[in-house]
Amino acid sequence: MAADWLGSVVSINCGLALGVYQGEVSSVDHASQTISLKQPYHNGIRCHLPEVTFSAMDIKDLKFLNIQNTVDKPSSGQGAAAEPSVILSGRQGQSSRVTQPHVTSSSSQSSTAPITILRRAPTAPSNSRGATQATLKKNSVRNGGAGGLMRTKDDECFGGETNENMDADFDFEGNLALFDKAAVFSQIDGIDGHSNRAQHQSTQGEQKSLSYRHDENILEVKPVIYRQITVPQHRGKEYCTDSGLVVPSVPYELHKRLLAAAERWGLSLERRLETVGVCSSQMALTLLGGPNRLTPKNVHQRPTVVILCGPHIQGAQGISCGRHLANHEVEVILFLPNFVKMQESVTNEVQLYSRTSSKQVASIKDLPVSPVDLVINCLDCHENPLLREQTWYQSAADWANQNRAPVLSIDPAVSGQPPTVEAKWTLSLGLPLPLTETESRVYLCDIGIPKLVFQEVGIRYHSPFGCKFVIPLHTA
Known part of the structure; x- marks a missing residue:
């Protein structure tokens, strides 16, 4: 009968000390109570020895993984004590007969321990889960129930029966x-x-x-007033901020009165120039790339900015902007012709600018031929529109239009004619002027004029800047 199991693949558990062996049965000796495996594996690793022999007293558990030549094998005619037991392994449409020999253990106990044979139940595709569970249940009943030799996967994992109603999904919508x-x-x-x-x-x-956006307050108790700035006899152009606040434009005469009133209350020209320089330089740094461009690891690609200035207050504002840009490691080239007479504010700003390591040129020939990163236009003057007819002005405007760099105009003059220099961005101060319709994007700069100063010139004012000092304006 031992010859019937030669060639079968078995798994022998010898406990924690020796581990688990798998291999093909090469011999079974009833006299010495030993079994030998050829081409063995020890704990899943191929052994170097061609054959390993085990004693019955060292075997804790033995499982047949592949049984050869055992289907419909007749018995040898021995006595009832030596007759193997017959186990039917259930499959769909067929059955196989497996014989189970008895191996006598050489341990202190004299009782014989049967070898346990386990077979894995046939699997089915995932879309036939119910049929697979029904087949497993039928096989379990045929082999003695849940406690039989053929146990289901759920019994092996959890040791208990599985509720058949677990397959049905709970209908949440119907129950609700x-x-x-x-x-x-x-x-x-x-x-x-x-x-x-x-x-x-x-x-x-x-x-x-009632639906709210992510930036709206659901606890508002009064409606929002979007027209918070009103000017006397307003008939000009209107703008609006990103939040919807209306910002009207003011004529140049009213804007001039507003700046004069601010100077009387202490907001001097020097303080205004410094504020405009800081805000415009901050806007220019953002246009140049901000933290993505100006980093210590990018010193070999410092941006280059050309500032075109005239001998007036608007030119002084541009020089102040260039000084702050130079302090932030920007390569600044200042264009300012050698005029016979310049305003005192321009002279003071040039002296401060000369303390930087940037360049200053007086001729268009000294400006770069290749495109730069940004051009800042401060050529226009509110008080003297005849500067446009001078040679240096026209040469600078032609250079700016021929250079393919984007242009930022700071406080441009208001006139009925189109601007000489085509700007991509325009920065207004305090309140916007009624600029000519162009494709330029209008921005507004907070120059620090107090609220009561606006009221002195007849403007009801509420700050539209929020948490910023430079905000974009859109045509209303």
Whole structure:
């Protein structure tokens, strides 16, 4: 009978000390109570020895992984004590007969221990889960129930029976539809169900009509007033901020009166120039790339900015902007012709600018021929529009238009003619002037004029800047 198991693949568990061996049965000796495996594996690793022999007293458990030549094998005619037991392994449409020999253990106990044979149940695709569980249950009953030799996967993992209702998904929507909140509320309040349901639906309709954006306050108790700035006899152009606040434009005469009133209250020209220089330079740094461009690891690609200035206050504002840009490691080239007479504010700004390591040129021939990163235009003057007819002005404007760099104009002059230099961005101060319709994007700069100074010239003012000093304006 031992010859019937030669060639079978078995797994022998010898406990924690020796581990688990797998291999093909090469010999079984009843006399010495040993079994030998050829081409063995020890704990999943191929052994160097061609054959390993085990004693019955060292074997804790033995499982047949592949049984050879055991289907429909007749018995040898020995006595009932030596007859192997027969186990039917259930498969769909066929059955196989497996014989189970008895190996006598050489341990202190004299009883014989049968070798346990386990077979893995046939698997089915995932879309036939119910049929697979029914087959496993039938095989379990045929082999003696859940405690038999052929146990299901659930019994091996959890040691208990599986609830068949686990396959059905719970219907959350159907279960929720059974609960009528309106009827329950009507019972609690003692009100008729139909009237309460209608009232509840109308309340839901009102709640759905109130929708808020992520940046809106749901606790507002009064409506927002978007026209918070009013000017006397306004008939000009209007702008609006990103939040919807209306910012009207003011004529140059009113803007000039506003700046004069601010100077009387202490906001001197020098302080205004410094504020404009800081805000415009901050805008220029953002246009140049900000932290993505100006980093210590990018010193070999410092941006180059050309500032075109005239001998007036607007030119002084550009020089102040260039000084702050130079302090932030920007390569600045200042164009300022050698004029016979310049305003004192321009002279003071040039002296401060000369303390930087940047360049200053007086001729267009000294400006770069290749495109630069940014051009800042401060050529225009509100008080003297005749500067446009001078040679140096026209040469500088032609150079700026021929250079393919984007242009930022700071406080441009208002005139009925189109601008000489085509700017991509325009920066206004305090309140915007009625600029000519162009494709330039208008921005507004906060120069620090107090609220009561606006009221002195007849402007009802509420700051539209929020947390910023430079904000974009859109055509209303």
